[in-house]
């Protein structure tokens with residue numbers, strides 16, 4: 001017979017079980033309740049928020065050109081002792097706008113008022129018209145070095161490793177649409193290279209619906225859901241879509257690709273990538289190399305070693 005009081009035995013059992021659970025759930029397992037073991041006692045003592053789990057961490061903070069800023073990833077705005085403007089000027093008050101006298105009109109030179117309202121007005125970002133649905137991941141890019149002949153970019157030299165962020169997307173689906181629909185897939189990649197950020201977009205088909213950007217609003221209007229009924233969603237089962245396709249041979253070409261298995265890739269791993277247009281790379285000699293994303297490297301590259309970049 002255990003000499004302890006029943007309440008102590010129960011507490012011991014619960015604590016041991018909780019400790020075992022915490023061991024079993026490594027912080028990397030999604031769904032693990034938190035970065036600390038939950039206490040069974042009534043929470044009467046205040047404590048600081050628990051540290052984020054490993055997978056809840058944020059990436060390195062970088063400038064728009066990819067340089068490391070050194071700012072801790074957990075840094076947030078307005079966490080200091082003083083309320084400030086966006087430029088860091090301390091504010092005495094955020095509840096009263098500047099007025100001309102006690103009953104006077106509001107004055108436009110109240111910088112903080114205008115900044116606060118402008119910030120508020122921009123809190124809602126409208127949904128993107130195309131490629132609205134997507135999913136992204138951080139990773140690392142290792143170059144095979146096969147592009148060294150064509151470019152002097154450091155991140156394409158053999159074995160160079162570069163942190164990347166890639167976002168995969170469908171083209172037509174709006175917010176809430178399914179990821180599994182038949183559609184062209186896109187990907188947008190940020191390479192955080194030592195020489196700045198290199199942005200690369202591609203689709204998983206080597207052709208494009210239109211050859212002239214002036215038709216972009218027309219094809220997208222034809223393919224997005226009818227505005228008055230919001231269906232069909234993320235698909236091409238529209239009269240308007242088929243009207244457009246029947247009148248444009250380049251759209252017919254793309255539709256043939258779309259209706260193949262490429263329109264329903266099994267996973268992001270099963271997607272090929274094409275830039276469709278021609279890339280201009282600069283080689284060691286400073287000359288231009290034009291590279292198309294279709295075909296083999298030998299047939300796709302035109303070298304103009306003598307031509308200096310403009």
Ligand code: HEM
Nearest residue numbers: 128131167186187188201202203208212213216274275276
């Ligand atoms: C006439 C040609 C094209 C036009 C006018 C066009 C236009 C656009 C527009 C307006 C956006 C949305 C931008 C935003 O909301 O911020 C977009 C996004 C995108 N486009 Fe195009 N596009 C064209 C061709 C292409 C081609 C050839 C590809 C790839 C091969 C492509 C891949 C993408 C991708 C992947 C995105 C999403 C980027 C992201 O996830 O951030 N587009 N395009």
